[in-house]
Amino acid sequence: MNQIVLATKNKGKIKEMRELLAPMNIEVLSLADFAPVDDAEENGATFAENAMIKARYYFAHTGTPCLADDSGLEVDALDGRPGVYSARYSGEDATDKTNNAKVLCEMEGVEREKRTARFRCAMALVGDNIELTTDGTCEGLLLTEERGDGGFGYDPFFYVAKFDRTLAEMSSEEKNAISHRGAAVRKMAELIAEMMSK
Secondary structure, eight states: OEEEEOOOOHHHHHHHHHHHHHHGEEEEEGGGSSSSOOOOOOOOOOOOHHHHHHHHHHHHSSSSEEEEEEEEEEEETTTTTBGGGGGGOOOTTHHHHHHHHHHHHTTTTTOOOOOEEEEEEEEEEEEEEEEEEEEEEEEEEESSSOOOSSSOOTTGGGEEEEEEEEEEEGGHHHHHHHHHHHHHHHHHHHHHHHHOOO
């Protein structure tokens, strides 16, 4: 396996994944390197189901081993929402800004110690006779005001106590070392390395 296509059009995600996969000496392509295709229909009930749906769909389209992830924010005070709806939580035309605003509105009045949340990522790799899955989490607290201008999505509000910073205040190297996506990619890299050594 010398090529992998990332099943995403999210530039922030592509940048992160390329950095995480760099040590493997695998050429990392994106969907922009192939003919346009309609988006996969992410109708799974879990992150793992959605990741597999995307990986199978875009592998069929590109003919290249496809790595897909589905990830999002789970807030304990919101019974796990936004969950699989994280990217479109505020509606069809959702943006990072509107999604964050909706979550903050729903969290209004919740005490700091009860603002626990986690980012969860499920990852799937699909190729010829290959279907692999991994996952990862990152625990934190949701702040009431954004901090930092890095990252994307809910990162400016996601505070990691161990580092006394939000994900948006960390360098990409620091974030990748502790993030849900970083954990899932590292597990996937181990599975790929095992597979390639056989």
